[in-house]
Amino acid sequence: MTERRLLIAGNWKMHGLHREGVALAAALAEKAASHQSAHGPLHLDLLICPPATLSREVSETLAESVISVGGQDCHTLERGAHTGDVSAAMLKDAGCSYVIVGHSERRADHGENNDQVKIKAAAAHACGLTAIICIGETREQRDRGEAMAIVGSQLAGSLPDEANASNTVIAYEPVWAIGTGLVATVADVAEIHAGVRAGLAKALSDADAVRVLYGGSVKPDNAAELMELEDVDGALVGGASLDADDFWAIAATCL
């Protein structure tokens, strides 16, 4: 089995004014640095995805840190008359190295479908960003027994041709577990992640090396059992990433 380096990613969503965002990033940088000076290099990747307004500031705050910065969404195009949108090139220019695409809140609030997510991921790749492609079923779909089928079709439909283990991360986030405090059972997560890996194997030659994160109410008290699962390669953390101690405690379950 390929050894995959874990990734713990924080998605701040639409939270964070300048002062608090910079303070949160600085607090995390401090925790990472003190861990490194006590124990040596971190054996996992850390990422925070602030709102686009803070990308540059947070990148500058983390300039000396191992923590990377990502965007939360990008447009399909590099530039143009698209009021209010942000391109992958702009995120890159502001210091980002990752971008989340296809988050369920984008799919729900902005009607994004797999085709658009795929083009966004390709746009991210074109300017050197790693795309974190989000997939996940709704409660109704799970209750109808369709979770695996939905996740499989989102995966197949959202992966661009050039995707590979170095430019793509998958995040499985059951929609009903996001921001609700409800977490999928360990058995359900294991089953879906195994299915995602099988789906990746059909599409990519280096599928075994692709990281597949779990997201949805990951907290310090449930992270360890989820991160232990063989096919779970990290977490995409929303609410708990807004607190430096909580986010660090989640990361620490993998250190």
Ligand code: PGA
């Ligand atoms: P949550 O969000 O941790 O607040 O459930 C996760 C996400 O939406 O990425």
